[in-house]
Amino acid sequence: MSRAVARKKLRVSGVVQGVGFRPFVYRLAQKHRLAGHVRNTSSSVELEIEGDPLALDAFLHDFVSDTPALARLQEVVAEDVLPLGEDKFTILASQDSGPTAAVIPADVALCPDCAREISDPQDRRYLYPFTNCTNCGPRFTIIRNVPYDREQTTMAAFALCPDCREEYANPLNRRFHAEPTACPVCGPNLWLEYDGQRWERHALARAGELLRDGRIIAVKGLGGFHLACDARQAAAVELLRQRKGRQDKPFAVTVRDMRVAEEICELTDSDRRLLASPASPIVLVRRRAGTDLAPGLAPGNNYLGLMLPYTPLHLLLLQHSPPVLVMTSGNRSEEPLAFDNDEARRTLGHLADGFLFHNRGIQVPCDDSVIRLIPEIGPTIIRRARGYVPEALALPLTCPEDILGVGAQDKNTFCLGWDRSALLSQHLGDLDSLETFDYFRYAIEHFKALSQRQPSVVAHDLHPSYLSTRYAQELRDVRRLGVQHHHAHIAACLAEHGRLGPCLGLAFDGTGYGLDGAIWGGEILLADLAGYRRAGHFAPVLLPGGEAAVRHPGRMALAYLQAAYGDAAFQQAERLGLTFSPLERQILERQLATGWNSPTTTSAGRLFDAVAAALNICRRRTYEGQPALELEMAAEYAEDEFYPIPVIKQDQRLVLDTVALFRHTVEDFLQGAPPNRAAGRFHESLARVCLEICLQLREETGLNLVALSGGVWQNGLLALRTVARLSQAGFEVLTHQQTPPNDGGIALGQVAVVAAVLGMQTP
Numbered sequence: 023m024s025r026a027v028a029r030k031k032l033r034v035s036g037v038v039q040g041v042g043f044r045p046f047v048y049r050l051a052q053k054h055r056l057a058g059h060v061r062n063t064s065s066s067v068e069l070e071i072e073g074d075p076l077a078l079d080a081f082l083h084d085f086v087s088d089t090p091a092l093a094r095l096q097e098v099v100a101e102d103v104l105p106l107g108e109d110k111f112t113i114l115a116s117q118d119s120g121p122t123a124a125v126i127p128a129d130v131a132l133c134p135d136c137a138r139e140i141s142d143p144q145d146r147r148y149l150y151p152f153t154n155c156t157n158c159g160p161r162f163t164i165i166r167n168v169p170y171d172r173e174q175t176t177m178a179a180f181a182l183c184p185d186c187r188e189e190y191a192n193p194l195n196r197r198f199h200a201e202p203t204a205c206p207v208c209g210p211n212l213w214l215e216y217d218g219q220r221w222e223r224h225a226l227a228r229a230g231e232l233l234r235d236g237r238i239i240a241v242k243g244l245g246g247f248h249l250a251c252d253a254r255q256a257a258a259v260e261l262l263r264q265r266k267g268r269q270d271k272p273f274a275v276t277v278r279d280m281r282v283a284e285e286i287c288e289l290t291d292s293d294r295r296l297l298a299s300p301a302s303p304i305v306l307v308r309r310r311a312g313t314d315l316a317p318g319l320a321p322g323n324n325y326l327g328l329m330l331p332y333t334p335l336h337l338l339l340l341q342h343s344p345p346v347l348v349m350t351s352g353n354r355s356e357e358p359l360a361f362d363n364d365e366a367r368r369t370l371g372h373l374a375d376g377f378l379f380h381n382r383g384i385q386v387p388c389d390d391s392v393i394r395l396i397p398e399i400g401p402t403i404i405r406r407a408r409g410y411v412p413e414a415l416a417l418p419l420t421c422p423e424d425i426l427g428v429g430a431q432d433k434n435t436f437c438l439g440w441d442r443s444a445l446l447s448q449h450l451g452d453l454d455s456l457e458t459f460d461y462f463r464y465a466i467e468h469f470k471a472l473s474q475r476q477p478s479v480v481a482h483d484l485h486p487s488y489l490s491t492r493y494a495q496e497l498r499d500v501r502r503l504g505v506q507h508h509h510a511h512i513a514a515c516l517a518e519h520g521r522l523g524p525c526l527g528l529a530f531d532g533t534g535y536g537l538d539g540a541i542w543g544g545e546i547l548l549a550d551l552a553g554y555r556r557a558g559h560f561a562p563v564l565l566p567g568g569e570a571a572v573r574h575p576g577r578m579a580l581a582y583l584q585a586a587y588g589d590a591a592f593q594q595a596e597r598l599g600l601t602f603s604p605l606e607r608q609i610l611e612r613q614l615a616t617g618w619n620s621p622t623t624t625s626a627g628r629l630f631d632a633v634a635a636a637l638n639i640c641r642r643r644t645y646e647g648q649p650a651l652e653l654e655m656a657a658e659y660a661e662d663e664f665y666p667i668p669v670i671k672q673d674q675r676l677v678l679d680t681v682a683l684f685r686h687t688v689e690d691f692l693q694g695a696p697p698n699r700a701a702g703r704f705h706e707s708l709a710r711v712c713l714e715i716c717l718q719l720r721e722e723t724g725l726n727l728v729a730l731s732g733g734v735w736q737n738g739l740l741a742l743r744t745v746a747r748l749s750q751a752g753f754e755v756l757t758h759q760q761t762p763p764n765d766g767g768i769a770l771g772q773v774a775v776v777a778a779v780l781g782m783q784t785p
């Protein structure tokens with residue numbers, strides 16, 4: 023035999039584990055009659071192929087062009103090695119080989135093949151709620167460690183039955199090496215606990231019946247528990263609000279199928295695609311008028327958070343239950359998601375009438391992701407979790423060391439950075455409860471284990487009392503670097519677009535610790551990843567009573583009235599119908615006159631609060647962001663009139679006269695403008711002044727790149743108008759697409775800033 027034989031070794035990194043990658047390689051090797059092997063390492067997939075050189079080339083061609091749908095190739099390194107004379111291709115056991123960049127796949131929504139099987143009476147997985155395959159099912163939430171093998175997941179407790187074992191071992195089967203595979207014989211099972219009884223056989227049917235009767239059922243799903251009730255029964259929705267201690271904050275719903283979704287909401291093509299995507303997030307979609315949904319579902323909101331059933335369990339439950347279910351995180355407001363059966367009995371016992379349990383363990387809880395599609399801008403991720411985490415983000419620069427960014431306080435996420443990868447955690451919640459703080463610490467350790475990284479540098483916010491900052495300060499044997507909040511916002515936006523800057527950064531949010539001790543939040547920065555200059559900001563006003571003014575938008579309106587009208591503030595407040603008790607008035611007068619207990623702020627979020635209260639659109643805030651959200655919802659979208667906002671140069675900085683903007687809005691309203699038009703004009707005016715500022719700064723600096731970051735950019739109307747105006751003027755505009763514009767993106771920005779700063783120190 024003198025035929026030429028060659029052998030190649032390939033190392034492939036990216037999302038390549040848990041996505042049917044090894045079976046794909048196996049089938050490809052069979053097709054091209056190649057010998058060799060493939061195996062998972064903790065960092066990558068490694069394969070060697072041997073055979074005819076032409077066949078090797080054909081293999082490589084298919085390898086790149088036919089990659090499995092869920093796989094993401096980051097890097098493929100190939101080298102020639104000596105042929106070994108093998109004649110078979112095999113899948114080898116995983117090899118654990120030291121510190122690596124293993125990319126764990128995210129959880130994937132039920133695939134069409136599995137959906138078909140569970141609705142086929144002839145199939146052995148008919149009605150089985152834990153059906154999955156290499157194309158779908160749990161991943162991130164069940165993985166204990168790397169490499170990703172069944173033994174390292176919570177499925178290790180279930181030994182495969184002979185049928186499942188055969189599928190698992192058959193390279194031509196869809197379940198070949200599907201690590202969480204299961205069937206009714208060998209896999210997890212489901213039961214309902216209600217009224218001291220336990221149903222196993224008809225658990226789903228019984229749960230559906232209870233939901234139809236207006237009961238609240240805690241449902242254990244993929245990444246934790248949901249509290250479910252019939253979204254059309256006002257009493258059930260009201261009861262859930264009472265028990266959860268959640269007054270107005272919108273509830274998300276799960277619908278039986280796309281047809282039901284169309285009945286209650288107006289969907290665009292992009293909405294439909296996103297709803298049915300493998301990540302299957304909650305999508306904020308415009309609701310139809312005149313549906314029979316409970317009025318208390320999402321008060322003051324024209325949008326509804328909607329998702330499709332993304333596990334077989336949810337799909338089957340929705341076939342028995344009412345067609346639209348409230349599905350809200352199983353926790354008390356602002357506490358972390360419950361995910362363990364015993365813990366759920368303890369913490370949700372007084373919230374739910376019954377429990378739909380299963381015995382597949384959840385290793386790490388993960389909330390549903392929430393996305394809003396803004397026309398002409400694209401997806402804006404409001405909460406990044408299930409379906410997206412832990413997919414690594416590519417950094418535009420190399421981390422000289424391993425970096426941990428601990429994020430901010432609210433909507434906390436953290437981020438691990440190494441080489442050119444950033445692993446942003448799932449949404450963890452507000453770090454003010456002990457439970458969330460414990461969850462934060464646990465999740466950091468878990469991510470360190472999964473990525474096998476020991477960060478030597480920790481990046482944190484400058485706010486001294488954020489729990490994330492305190493956590494950073496208590497760590498031993500690491501260096502610490504503080505990153506200014508709004509710089510981190512802009513850096514996050516640059517980084518996710520693979521950019522280093524410099525740019526004009528418009529960082530608009532509620533609260534961020536400023537360098538002068540003031541509360542910043544309407545900030546115009548000239549920034550690159552390594553540094554920034556504060557080029558401008560909103561007009562400073564007092565924040566009477568600090569946090570108290572954040573909770574009471576009426577007090578914020580008064581602070582603006584004081585800035586606009588001085589002594590006539592209370593008189594103007596009266597004309598607006600804003601009333602204060604005598605005691606409240608006394609305190610506010612003193613705070614505004616002396617600045618007692620009242621820091622100054624340039625916060626954009628607080629301006630929205632003040633306007634929402636002045637226009638009587640929202641005077642009672644029961645959740646974070648409510649006034650701004652309701653102001654946007656009330657605003658006339660087509661409005662094109664606006665108020666002039668002066669821009670004043672002060673101490674080398676541009677100050678947007680946002681007090682004048684407030685005064686114009688109030689006077690327009692008092693002269694009879696309907697609140698929705700005044701609200702529309704307010705938005706349009708802000709968009710215009712953003713353009714004006716950017717034009718002035720482009721003139722000065724020559725910069726043409728603009729990055730928009732901060733929670734205020736979740737406002738679709740403001741984002742739409744601002745991006746349109748800036749683009750018309752020839753600016754290149756970056757908005758967040760892969761990470762949230764709110765504080766959920768801060769940790770990525772912290773990592774990017776520290777990577778840039780360290781990079782300059784070690785050239």
Ligand code: ZN
Nearest residue numbers: 133136155158
């Ligand atoms: Zn499947």
Ligand code: ZN
Nearest residue numbers: 183186205208
């Ligand atoms: Zn089985």
Ligand code: FE
Nearest residue numbers: 531533534765
């Ligand atoms: Fe922020």
